[in-house]
Amino acid sequence: MSELLAALPLAVDVSAAADTPVNPWAILLGLVLLLANGAFVAAEISLLAARRTRIEEAAEAGDPRAGRALEALTELSVTFSGAQLGITMCSLALGAVAEPAVAALLVRWLGVTALPTGLVPAVALAITLSIVVFLHMVVGEMAPKNLALARAEEVALRLARPFGWFVTALRPLILLLNGLANALVRLVRVQPVDEHKLVHTAEELALALAESQQLGTITVQDAQVLDAALGLARIDAEAAMTPRVDLAALPDTATLPEVLELASETGHTRIPVYHDDIDHVVGLVHVKDVLIREDAELVALTVADLLRPIPAVPESRDLEQLLRDMLDERSHAVLVVDEFGGTAGMLTLEDVVEELVGEIADEFDAEQHARAEDERSWVVPGTMRRDELGRLTGLELDGEAETVSGAVVEQLGRLLEPGDRFTTVDGWELTVLTLEGRRAGEIEVRAPEEVGADGDEAGGADDGH
Structure with missing residues (x-):
């Protein structure tokens, strides 16, 4: 727009336009310059907004326009300098060519009106400026910009070739101007870039x-x-593992029939084996290794004879890196060790996959799973993690505990009993339904009917007896 205003010949005696014949070719040329200005604007915005992956897909499919668009994307500094040069040239030419032609037409038209002769030039100039500036803003800038934003890839492909021809024809001048601009940028200690990298967190x-x-x-x-x-990188092994208290393990002196018996009870195929106590896990035994043995071997061998190694990882190991390690080492289970070197739990490949696709239940799975009672009520296992509860119900529990049961214990400040109830400040109500040892087995989570912005329904901790 500034280029257009600078190009308008305001110093010209507009009254002389009355004697100047109307030049329809000048008006037609002005319209062409207006459209060319819009094309440069659309090319610049579309290349900036286009998704490079789609342009690359079109190039791989054999579209020559996409190849030219990719070339423009690899030298964005030169590309945008070329677009700015084109916009400036069109704006200056539009002001120099179209304004006098429109002024001459208006002076002739206003000359036959009742306006005083002395006002005709001033009125003609005001109307001319309004028309040219309006068309330049709407047709030459705003409309092309909005079109390019709405259909960036399509516009970029359509304009890739003609815009590429323009940049090639004026490349020496564009490189000179772009080099001067880059020199100014470096003066403020900023390094110009030629390619927009598609890197995202x-x-x-x-x-x-x-x-x-x-x-x-x-x-x-x-x-x-x-x-x-x-989100795998934000979840550590401690959060996804089967905790120590739930491990089904055997001593290294156990017999193979005992392995089959425990596998039948739990449905587990990989059973950790310890020496003396659970803090000294020495490996694991796979049920498949037992099933292929002859009856005589079942009597003579112990699990120590069939041990497979089990890698150990710290509780803080994130699942993204752990999954990569398990795939590289072809390991289906790892031992999770706490900060004191003791056994914290065991994590299997299935546990990691469940973080991606949700709980995987089979005919041997006796674990409790979350279920919806109605649109405002859920029954969840006490071992459910707080982040999983948030995704399921929208309730974000505060505190340091990993599980829902632990969060309720934190709020009540004591061990749980059936019937314990806790109400959050937002009006959510959590009720302990059953216990598994000293932790909650199932917890009912009920959402508030309506929580006002002023928190009128907020509540607090309640023992519920």
Whole structure:
């Protein structure tokens, strides 16, 4: 716009336009310059907004326009300098060519009106400026910009060739101007870049994923799996493992029939084996190794004879790196060790996969799983993690505890009993239904009917007896 205003010949005697014949070619040329200005604006914005992956897909499919667009994307500094040069040239030419032609037409038209002769030039100039500036803003800038934002890849492909011809024809001048601009940028200690790198953090990808789900470009199930994959690095082994108190393990003196008996009771195929106590796990025994033995071997051998190694990892190991290690080492189970070197629990490949796709239940799985009672009520296992509860119900529990049971214990400040009830400040009500040892077996989570912005329904801790 500044180029256009600078180009308008305001010093010209507009009254002389009355004697100047109307030049329709000048007006036609002005329209062409207006469209060319819009094309440069659209090319610049579309290349900035286009998703490079889609351009690359089109190039791999053999579209020559996409190849030219990729070349422009690899030298963005030169590309945008070329676009700015084109916009400036069109704006200056539009002001120099179209304004006098429109002014001459208006002076002739206003000359036959009732306006005083002395006002005709001033009125003609004001109307001319309004028309040219309006068309330049709307047709030459705003409309192309909005079109390029709405259909970035399509516009970029359509304009790739003609814009490429322009940049090639004026490349020496563009390089000179771009070099001078880069020199000014370096004066403020900023290094210019020639290519826009498509690098995103996990948080940025999660936001893009949420927007894609809202727009319906991916399914809810796919969004959940991808979101879980992005969050693997935020989950440590302690959060996903089977805790020590739930481990089904055997001493290294156990017989093979005892292995089969424990496998039948639990449904587990990989059983940790310890020496003296559970803090000294020496490996694991696979049920398959027992089933292939002859009856005579079942009597003569012990689990110590069939031990497989089990890698040990700290509780703090994140699942993203752990999954990579397990795949590299072809290990289906790892021993999770606490800060004191004792056994904290065991984590299997299935546990990691469940973080991606949710709970995987089979005919041997006796674990409790969350279930919805109605639209405002859920029954969840006490071992459910707080982040899983948040994804299921929307309730975000405070505290340091990993599990829902632990969070309730933190709030009540004592061991749990059936019937214990805790109400959050937001009005959510948690009730202990059953116990498994000293922890909650099942907990009912009930959402408030309506939580006002002023928190009128907020509550506190309640023993519930």
